[in-house]
Amino acid sequence: MKDDAIKERQARNNVWVGVTLVAFVGLVFAVTVAKMMAGHNMEAFDHVYRPQLEQVE
Amino acid sequence: MADISTSQITYGGEFGDYFKLLKPRVMSLVVFTAAIGLLVAPVSVNPVLAFASILFIALGAGASGALNMWWDADIDARMRRTEGRPIPAGKVAASEALQLGLWLSGVAVVMLAITANFVAAALLAFTIFFYAVVYSMWLKRSTPQNIVIGGAAGAFPPMIGWAVATGSVSIESVLMFLVIFLWTPPHFWALALFVRDDYANADVPMLTVTHGTDATRKQVFVYTLILAPVVLALGVSSIGSPLYTVVAAFVMARFAYGAWTISRRTTAEAEADNFKTEKAVFRQSLYFLFVLFAALLLGQVLNAYIPLEWPEVF
Numbered sequence: 001m002k003d004d005a006i007k008e009r010q011a012r013n014n015v016w017v018g019v020t021l022v023a024f025v026g027l028v029f030a031v032t033v034a035k036m037m038a039g040h041n042m043e044a045f046d047h048v049y050r051p052q053l054e055q056v057e
Numbered sequence: 058m059a060d061i062s063t064s065q066i067t068y069g070g071e072f073g074d075y076f077k078l079l080k081p082r083v084m085s086l087v088v089f090t091a092a093i094g095l096l097v098a099p100v101s102v103n104p105v106l107a108f109a110s111i112l113f114i115a116l117g118a119g120a121s122g123a124l125n126m127w128w129d130a131d132i133d134a135r136m137r138r139t140e141g142r143p144i145p146a147g148k149v150a151a152s153e154a155l156q157l158g159l160w161l162s163g164v165a166v167v168m169l170a171i172t173a174n175f176v177a178a179a180l181l182a183f184t185i186f187f188y189a190v191v192y193s194m195w196l197k198r199s200t201p202q203n204i205v206i207g208g209a210a211g212a213f214p215p216m217i218g219w220a221v222a223t224g225s226v227s228i229e230s231v232l233m234f235l236v237i238f239l240w241t242p243p244h245f246w247a248l249a250l251f252v253r254d255d256y257a258n259a260d261v262p263m264l265t266v267t268h269g270t271d272a273t274r275k276q277v278f279v280y281t282l283i284l285a286p287v288v289l290a291l292g293v294s295s296i297g298s299p300l301y302t303v304v305a306a307f308v309m310a311r312f313a314y315g316a317w318t319i320s321r322r323t324t325a326e327a328e329a330d331n332f333k334t335e336k337a338v339f340r341q342s343l344y345f346l347f348v349l350f351a352a353l354l355l356g357q358v359l360n361a362y363i364p365l366e367w368p369e370v371f
Contacts, residue, residue, distance in 0.1 A: 009071060016072035027109055031172050034105035 070148035077143050078126050078154050079119030079161075086346070087118040087214045093350040094218025094233055097296045097357050102222050109172040110221040114214060117165035117181045121210070123158035124189035127151050129197070132259040138252055158189070169221075177220040184213040198260070201267040208241030209234075215350070228371045232291045233353075239284040240346060243277045243316055247339040250274070250319070251332035270324045277338075278320035281313040288349065294371040298356025305349055312338075312345045 043053055091114045095107055102110070126133065126144055134145035143149040162185050170178035192207030200206075212234045219230035249256060249265045250273060256263040264273045288309050292302035315338035327335060360367075 010069070013069070013072045027112070030105050031109050034103045038103055038106075 069150075069153070070143055074143040074148040075153075075157060078123040078149060078157060079116075080122030080126075081119075083122055083211075084115045084119050086211075088115045089347065090233075090237065090350055091115070091214035091218035091221075093354050094215030094230060095222050096218075096354055097229075098219045098222035099295070100222045106172050107221070110169060110177065111218070113165045113169040113172060114177075114181060114217050114221075116161055117169070117185055118214065120158050120161035120165055121185040121188040123154050123161065124185070125193045127154040127158060128189070128193045130154075132198075132261060135259040136252075136255040138255050169217075173221040174224045176224050176226070177217050180213060180217045180220055180226075184210055184217065187213075199262065201262050201264040203262065204245045205242050208238050208245075211241060212237035229291075229294050229296045232287060232294055232371065235287045236284070236291060236349065237346065239280060239287055240342065243280045243284070243312075244339065244342040244346075246273050246277045246280075247316075247319065247335050247342060250277075250327065250335045251339075270327075274320045274322065278313070278316040281309075281316040285309050285313060290371065291353070293368050295369055296353060296357060297367065297369070298353075298360050299365055299367055300359050301349075301352045301356035304352035304356075308345050308348050312341060315341050 041053075043050070088111055092107075092111050095102060095111065126142055129139075130142075130144040130151050133139035133142050139145065144151050144154055162182075166178050166182045166185070169181050188207070188210035192203065192210055196203040196207050215233040215237070216226060216230040219233070220226060246264060249263045250270055253263070253265040253270065257266045264276060288305050289302065291297055292305055315334070318334055319338055322334060327333075
């Protein structure tokens with residue numbers, strides 16, 4: 001296979017990978033917005049104790 | 058396992074070749090049944106989260122398809138039905154299929170846990186494991202019961218869809234699982250009857266190869282008889298409806314009649330008309346599942362507008 005043809009195919013594949021990644025980022029953004037609008041808790045415990053995350057009876 | 062030479066694959070395939078590794082036709086059935094499982098559940102889901110969840114279920118199914126193609130590349134190359142797949146066709150290296158399958162499995166399971174819940178994600182992870190390891194690596198080459206037990210992998214999607222909405226497993230989702238689980242053997246054996254040589258050439262111990270076509274013909278009919286009560290039981294569950302029951306009774310009777318016709322035929326008769334009945338029943342089995350699940354959803358929609366008294370046994 002000629003180098004030009006290989007480069008052309010790789011360029012096409014790169015475009016598709018790019019489109020897929022952008023779509024994935026868009027989907028994660030949409031999921032985040034949907035969860036926040038539904039009132040889901042967007043915070044979680046990490047290394048530091050955070051009293052505001054305690055369930056209040 | 059895959060020992061296809063990769064010496065001729067130096068440049069990688071087209072994007073479409075990698076997409077074919079995900080078995081798009083199987084994915085479409087997964088999307089459909091998972092969506093029905095989600096939509097008939099008694100808990101409503103945000104449309105964006107529902108869309109994302111179905112997408113990640115489909116991605117998980119696609120990942121298991123890529124793992125299956127990686128493992129089965131050697132036998133795919135020996136069957137007419139599968140010799141055009143990306144790995145045996147020399148378009149994608151087996152190692153690329155393995156990497157794609159593993160990465161997509163991880164992404165699909167983690168993202169489903171984020172968009173839906175851990176129960177749905179755990180079921181998806183188990184489905185991928187079951188299809189790639191239990192079915193592809195173990196059962197497929199070792200027992201004629203391969204597709205009987207392996208059929209479970211294809212039966213999980215509506216159960217996962219249901220779990221996305223409810224966060225649990227219940228009798229309704231188990232019934233949906235059983236419908237696809239018991240539908241798989243007659244569906245695949247109808248196919249195996251007219252591609253028998255393919256499986257024999259590849260040393261895959263399909264029932265047609267190990268027990269002969271006459272025994273397979275009987276088994277096709279027996280399994281439709283076992284399938285019938287489960288299909289009808291779904292009609293008197295909390296997601297059943299009069300519409301579903303009428304449609305289910307009709308398509309089930311048609312499928313069982315087709316299977317009975319297959320069981321009455323001899324191989325000589327089938328060869329004489331180029332497996333006309335077997336091919337027709339195989340196509341019919343695809344429509345059967347589509348119509349059945351569509352009726353389940355339509356019945357629910359209709360119930361919302363015209364509520365009717367209907368027994369709820371399960």
